[in-house]
Amino acid sequence: MRVGLTGGIAAGKSVVSRRLQELGACVVDHDGLAREVVAPGTRGLRTVVAAFGPQVLTEDGQLDRAALAATVFADSAALERLNQIVHPRVRRAAEERESDAVAAGSDVVVHDIPLLVETGQAGHFDQLVVVDAPAELRVQRLVGERGMTEEAAWARVAAQVADDERREAADVLLDGSRSVEDLVAEVDALWSSWRD
Secondary structure, three states, X not given: OEEEEEEOOOOOHHHXXXXXXXXXXXXXXXXXXXXXXXXXXXXXXXXHHHXXXXXXXXXXXXEOHHHXXXXXXXXXXXXXXXXXXXXXXHHHHXXXXXXXXXXXXXXXXXXXXXXXXXXXXXXXXXXXXXXXXXXXXXXXXXXXXXXOXXXXXXXXXXXXXXXXXXXXXXXXXXXOOOOHHHHHHHHHHHHHHHHO
């Protein structure tokens, strides 16, 4: 079973992903893959530097995510350029991870994809699980838990697809606005339904 997992930034998707992995799913973390494809020495990093300049590198040659974010989240054309570099590389890496998982005997593969709807992948899974929470709450979490300014937090939220569009794409909607324990209980119930 192929599952797509997404949600707005700071909605609780990481909690869901972690719990599904604990329950036995193979989780393909597309955010992690996005870091791998622009690691030092990769063609992906060289392409990002060619597109955005050397100011997106740290002194030791790593991608300076904060500098890159400041550029792309303020400019939709720059964000699209970055997506065109990173997303195809991430998809190829994800396909390899899924093939390896299936070969190793996994029967539930969860693709944890922050921008699943935005990248046109909604129809590619047996089930699409969306973790939902109001934008105002997500901004509070980004400011309180991740130390962002309110302006930066709203820019991140605005860079993602509208919540309504994400909800419309969902086969399963999980409520990320309540406690972690409540969200975990929802995940456990969902897992049980998949195993029946």
